[in-house]
Amino acid sequence: MDEPIDAAVAAHVERALADYLAVRHAGMADQAPSFGSAVASLADFVLGGGKRLRPTFAWWGWRGAGGAGTGVEAEAVLRAVSALELIQACALVHDDLMDASAVRRGKPTVHVEFAARHRERGWAGAPERFGAAAAILLGDLALAWADDMFTGAGLPAHRQVAALPPWQAMRAEMLAGQYLDVLTQATGDESGEAALSVARMKTAAYTVERPLHLGAALAGAPEHVVAGLRAFGTDIGVAFQLRDDLLGMFGDTEVTGKPAGDDLREGKRTLLMSAGLRRAVAAGRDADAEAMRAALGDDALDADGVERVRGLLLDVGAVTEVETRMAELTETALTALEAVELADPAGRVLRELAVTATRRTS
Numbered sequence: 001m002d003e004p005i006d007a008a009v010a011a012h013v014e015r016a017l018a019d020y021l022a023v024r025h026a027g028m029a030d031q032a033p034s035f036g037s038a039v040a041s042l043a044d045f046v047l048g049g050g051k052r053l054r055p056t057f058a059w060w061g062w063r064g065a066g067g068a069g070t071g072v073e074a075e076a077v078l079r080a081v082s083a084l085e086l087i088q089a090c091a092l093v094h095d096d097l098m099d100a101s102a103v104r105r106g107k108p109t110v111h112v113e114f115a116a117r118h119r120e121r122g123w124a125g126a127p128e129r130f131g132a133a134a135a136i137l138l139g140d141l142a143l144a145w146a147d148d149m150f151t152g153a154g155l156p157a158h159r160q161v162a163a164l165p166p167w168q169a170m171r172a173e174m175l176a177g178q179y180l181d182v183l184t185q186a187t188g189d190e191s192g193e194a195a196l197s198v199a200r201m202k203t204a205a206y207t208v209e210r211p212l213h214l215g216a217a218l219a220g221a222p223e224h225v226v227a228g229l230r231a232f233g234t235d236i237g238v239a240f241q242l243r244d245d246l247l248g249m250f251g252d253t254e255v256t257g258k259p260a261g262d263d264l265r266e267g268k269r270t271l272l273m274s275a276g277l278r279r280a281v282a283a284g285r286d287a288d289a290e291a292m293r294a295a296l297g298d299d300a301l302d303a304d305g306v307e308r309v310r311g312l313l314l315d316v317g318a319v320t321e322v323e324t325r326m327a328e329l330t331e332t333a334l335t336a337l338e339a340v341e342l343a344d345p346a347g348r349v350l351r352e353l354a355v356t357a358t359r360r361t362s
Contacts, residue, residue: 005078006069006345009059010052016082018047020149041113042138046089049105049257053357054084054211060353061215061229064346073156077218080153080163084211086146091174091206093139097132098182099266100299105257111135143171155218163217170210177202184269185297192278195271196238203244204237208357228340232350235333239326239358245270246322247362249310255362261306267297271325276309276318288312330358 005012021043029036058081068074095101096109103109108116115131123130150167151160180198183189212229221229247256248263249272263270273296280289295301295309313319337350 004069005059005074006063009056009078012078013052013055013082013085014047016079017085020079020082020145021046024145024148038114038134038138039141041110042089042093042142045093045110045138046085046142048107050085050088051360052085053353054088054207055081057208057233057350057353058084058211058215060346060349061212061221062219063215064229064340064342064350065216065219065221065225066343067215067219072154073159076154076156077159077215080150080155080160080218081211081215083146083149083153084206084214086142086149087171087174087206090139090143090146091178093135093142095178095181097135097139098178099262101258101262101266103258107257109135110138146171159218159220162220163214166210166213166217170206170214173201173205173210177205181268185267189269190274190277192271192274195269195274198269199238199241199271200234203241204234207240208237209233225340225342228336231336232333232340232354235329235336236354236357239329239333242271242322242326242329243358243360245272246319247360249306249313250319251361257362261301261303261309264295264306264309265297265299265301269296272313272318272322275321276313276316279316279318279321280312283316285316288316326358330354 003011025036025039025043028039055078059078062077062081063069067077092104093110096104097111101109102112107113111128111131111134113131114134115127118125118127118130155163177198177200180194181202184194184198209230210233212233213226216226216229245263245268248258248268248270249261251258251260253260264273273292276292277289280286280292292309292312295305298305333354334351337347337354340347342350
């Protein structure tokens, strides 16, 4: 591809991922043909959609801290940051399994796909158990290959060493966030503090904050630049998750690729639901609060039930509260960004990405 990386980061990431997965798939298909077909499904999942936001933020962290936009080293950095999409694949495959989600990007989730494969071929045992096992293993494979792709990207040794702390922290934070998510569902914690903790660890850290940190570390950025980018990334990352929560409740299924109300059926204690419950109780609307609680985690909730909760969240002002919080987070993020000296055009691009991430419709 002749187009400069800056002009089409997502397309270059797509190319890097396709090249890497083709090589790894070929190797596994030769070694274990039956597993090769499973790896093909993982490759299709990785390449079948996604905004490539994580490597894009990492690339602009690199460029903003003075990293080159072209040349051998830039190509190595591109390959390294593209590995973030494999961490994302691990998170999504496992998240869908833990949440018993049936659809992702308009297609069956991995565990559902493999359960169907088992059922269609009349294999022994329970199809759902086979599907779960396949999803666990393919998610683990994606995480392992993320490390392989990152360490094998061809980075100079000093740059790889500098980037290891954010890379290692990001992986652990992503898993911690997943655990906090299932923990709040299990304990029924309705507090806004718990919801924000999940948003920070599960989404903000590995979606925006650590990718920016990673890119800046690769470029050898001084600590004050790293701190400024991380402050920007944390607030934009939380706002990104809050937008995701709103889309999970009110989004167009044709656009988001997931059934509206799935977060509700899965029992997600989002900030949106926390605000709705708190506001209903404060207004003396105990029956409405109980109706929302009853809907949380009800996997048989029908469209009318989802619509009722939507109406309550709008009526008590929870949606307005979350929209206001997103606007505040975006403002503080942009203020932090303005305080950081970045190489052109990174500052402008990051401002545009902040708007894209928090105002998206899918």
